[in-house]
Amino acid sequence: MYFLTELSNTIIRKLSDNTQMITQGFRAFPEKTTTSLPVDLASIIGIVLFPWGVSFLFPIFVLSLVKEKEERFLVMMNMNGMKSSTYYIATYLTNLVLALISMICFIVVGIICGMEMFKKTSMLIIILVFFIWSNILVAVSFVFSFFFKRNSSALITSFLVTLISIVFSMSLFSIFEQNYVYFIWPFFAFYYILISMNGIAVDKASPGYQLHDFHPGSSIFAATMFMIGVFFILILLAMYLNAVIPQEYGAHQPWHLNIFRRIRRCFGGKKDEDSMEFDASNPFYTEKEAEDAKKLEDDDVRVERERVLSGRYDHNSPLIIKNVRKEYPPRKKDKKPHVAVHSVSFAVEEGVVFGLLGPNGAGKTTLIHSLIGVYTPTSGYARLAGYNIKTDMDQVYKRIGICPQHDILWDDLTVMEHLLFYARLKGIPKDQEKEAVQKSMANVGLESFKDNLARGLSGGEKRRLSIAIALIGDPKLVFLDEPTTGLDPDVRRLIWDILNEISCNRTIVITTHSMEEAEVLCHRIGIMSHGTLRCCATQLRLKELYGSGFRLSYINKAENYNEVKQFITSIIPEDHKVVRDLASNSIYEFIPTQGLITKLFDLLDDNKEKYGIIDWGISQSSLEEVFLSIISDDDADAS
Ligand SMILES: Nc1ncnc2c1ncn2[C@@H]1O[C@H](COP(=O)(O)OP(=O)(O)OP(=O)(O)O)[C@@H](O)[C@H]1O
Structure with missing residues (x-):
């Protein structure tokens, strides 16, 4: 090959007067290469983001529960015969279904994205843990909802609780290696399970966490048991708080739930x-x-x-x-x-x-x-x-x-x-x-x-x-x-x-x-x-007691003012009150004697023309007057 090229070169140089030539050398042939990291990057990113993903429903559940209370839908439903227990069971089931759907989505997406945890870990354990977690999300949101009156504060606090739980969980796991007390807060227990199962799965030599590893002595087993125990405590706590915490609307019981009175009623009859x-003898609390x-x-x-x-x-x-x-x-x-x-x-x-x-x-x-x-x-x-x-x-x-x-x-x-x-x-x-x-x-x-x-x-x-x-x-x-x-x-x-x-x-x-x-x-x-x-x-009685009686008003020709006034004051009781006394428009108030009103109607009708009365009317005092005579200025916004 070398000699062939040199021979060709000699001929080309000769023919082209040394202006053209062939060069030769070695070059590596292009090839396909991959760089493989020692860990699965998708799994690492996933495990950091995963606790967020599986907890996002918690603030939403708390928000919706507080909103129902804040906007008084719950009390309105109660007032129309719905038992609180029926409402809570229906809400529990609805939220649980939502939580389960979102968990299924996570598992499916995890499998599709090839996350080691979902590929290697026993699917039965994943389903069990995610099912318990869904129930815990709903139960914790119930407990939280009793402490808030406004949905905005409920949303912010529950979001912060999730954030703090995630951040703390990372450090707690390394501080308390063999101590599981912090699993009492179920968020820590669940995040621990996620991180541990993921840690086992990303190890290339490990087959992942399997069913036969799930036994007493395993930290994942301990965390799961904590979650189950805490779940029942949360349900009891939610029921207790529902009964005793005074909400803005709705009745509540004392902290001791009237247990002794109930027992007495059971044994002593109604x-x-x-x-x-x-x-009945003393309807008031104090002498004052x-x-x-x-x-x-x-x-x-x-x-x-x-x-x-x-x-x-x-x-x-x-x-x-x-x-x-x-x-x-x-x-x-x-x-x-x-x-x-x-x-x-x-x-x-x-x-x-x-x-x-x-x-x-x-x-x-x-x-x-x-x-x-x-x-x-x-x-x-x-x-x-x-x-x-x-x-x-x-x-x-x-x-x-x-x-x-x-x-x-x-x-x-x-x-x-x-x-x-x-x-x-x-x-x-x-x-x-x-x-x-x-x-x-x-x-x-x-x-x-x-x-x-x-x-x-x-x-x-x-x-x-x-x-x-x-x-x-x-x-x-x-x-x-x-x-x-x-x-x-x-x-x-x-x-x-x-x-x-x-x-x-x-x-x-x-x-x-x-x-x-x-x-x-x-x-x-x-x-x-x-x-x-x-x-x-x-x-009628209120008007009699507190009203100013009857009111006679009339409009007259101004030139007849004196005659009309004399006529009117002569036909109504002497102890009348002058409300308005103008040249052409006057009003008088009086308490009528028996039969006076009928007599007045006749007299006024008969003498209308004579005294130049253009229009007249008689009315009884209104409820407004009664109200005003009972209620004084300092009665408003009573303190
Ligand atoms: N949830 C509450 N907590 C504390 N005080 C309250 C509460 N609701 C009402 N009050 C107080 O109780 C008093 C009576 O209020 P209430 O709302 O019953 O009056 P009202 O006659 O219905 O007034 P309005 O006609 O303005 O509705 C007021 O002094 C009020 O400040």
């Missing part, structure tokens, strides 16, 4: 609840409270209390309240509890619409919430629809309807779906469900909206839907908290018509700030301030 819940009550309460309230406490009321009354009191925790440190409702006692008979009025902070909402289980009354006794609120709240919820102050509706459910949901909660038999929903929709005129989503309803339509929810199942006692607040006059009138119609065969308790509404709807009215019932009577 005591007469009526007699144990209040002391009794003194204050004397100043605030009128005779009707005292008579009503006596009637109720001595049992002289109709025992079929759907609402009986005896000495109900509600204290909130002190507003400032080392101060006394804030008493929002003092000893309130009254009974409302069947078919009566009872209006609870009062300035802001009077205690109306607190009283209603104490009755319907949003808060636990500090003391007192109440019987709603025939059942004691302390012992038979489940029965109470099946028989009452509640329309809360703010609509609590799911944006993604239709009108029909809302009503069907609540019909089921109320325990309406399946074959009567549709009819009950139809009736309830017809009551509030929402039939044409039945397939509309709640998010697309106007304020008035949402309010009507809330009223329809309160009416589902035909309850005999309905609570309406400010049913028309924030609605335009047309819608308010429409709702008043609806309420007037449905009030025929039910007892309704309405809280409202609208005197007009109370005047139109209520048969009996209670006015509260400073947590005390100030008066409690029919509209």
Whole structure:
């Protein structure tokens, strides 16, 4: 080859006059090469990111649980007959399914990406560990949710807990080599299992963690046992916290769960609840409270209390309240509890619409919430629809309807779906469900909206839907908290018509700030301030007691001013009050004597022309005047 090339070169150089030549040499032939690392990089990256991936559902679960409470869906469902246990079981199963789906995705992705841990470790152990972890995620989120009132703080804290657990787990494993106490926090135990199984799998010489390695003495076995044990503790803890932690809404039990009282009840039979819940001879807590009550309460309230406490009321009354009191925790440190409702006692008979009025902070909402289980009354006794609120709240919820102050509706459910949901909660038999929903929709005129989503309803339509929810199942006692607040006059009138119609065969308790509404709807009215019932009577009696009587107003020709004034003051009682005295427009207030009003109508009609009266009118004092005469400026936002 060499000689051949040299020969060719000689000829080429000769022919090209030494300008062309052939060069020769050796060069390596291109070949395919790979650089292999001593460890599996995918597995290393995976194990750092994996704890995040398998824990991301934890903050989401906590968030959704706190949100349901914050937005009062849970308490609304409770108030319509759903047991908390049913809610928690349904939520547990839903979250567990979500967690399992996400775990399956992780395992499948791990296998597809060729992570050694998933390839080599026994699949049975992986499935077992991930199943336990899914349950723990749900159980821990339940326990966490009881400590938060706002979903934003719940989200941040649970995220931080996950972050800290992951960061700490790395160092804890090397500090406590043979000590497993820190597995008590199941996040550490699970991350330990992940890291250990991965560590075994990435070792090229090892066959991975297998079933026969999973026995007492193995640290992975110990961590798994810790996870199982802690899971049961978490479930018990969640049940206990649910019962005792005071939430913003909903009743709670004392830390000792009234165990002794339950045992006593088991052995001693059911005591007469009526007699144990209040002391009829001393309805007030302190002498000062009794003194204050004397100043605030009128005779009707005292008579009503006596009637109720001595049992002289109709025992079929759907609402009986005896000495109900509600204290909130002190507003400032080392101060006394804030008493929002003092000893309130009254009974409302069947078919009566009872209006609870009062300035802001009077205690109306607190009283209603104490009755319907949003808060636990500090003391007192109440019987709603025939059942004691302390012992038979489940029965109470099946028989009452509640329309809360703010609509609590799911944006993604239709009108029909809302009503069907609540019909089921109320325990309406399946074959009567549709009819009950139809009736309830017809009551509030929402039939044409039945397939509309709640998010697309106007304020008035949402309010009507809330009223329809309160009416589902035909309850005999309905609570309406400010049913028309924030609605335009047309819608308010429409709702008043609806309420007037449905009030025929039910007892309704309405809280409202609208005197007009109370005047139109209520048969009996209670006015509260400073947590005390100030008066409690029919509209007519309140107007008689607190109204300024009747009001005569007229418009006259200005030149007749003196004659008209003389004429009018001669026909009304002498002790009248002059409200307005202008040349052509005057108003007088007076308490009429028997038959005077009819006489006045005749006299004014007959002498209208003679005295140059252009127009005139007589009206009775309004409920607003009654309210204003009872409630003074310092009654608002009572402290
Ligand atoms: N969750 C609570 N914790 C502590 N104090 C409360 C709580 N809710 C209400 N209060 C206090 O209890 C008193 C009565 O409040 P409540 O809401 O019952 O009045 P209200 O008559 O319904 O007022 P409004 O007409 O403004 O709704 C007020 O002084 C209020 O500050």
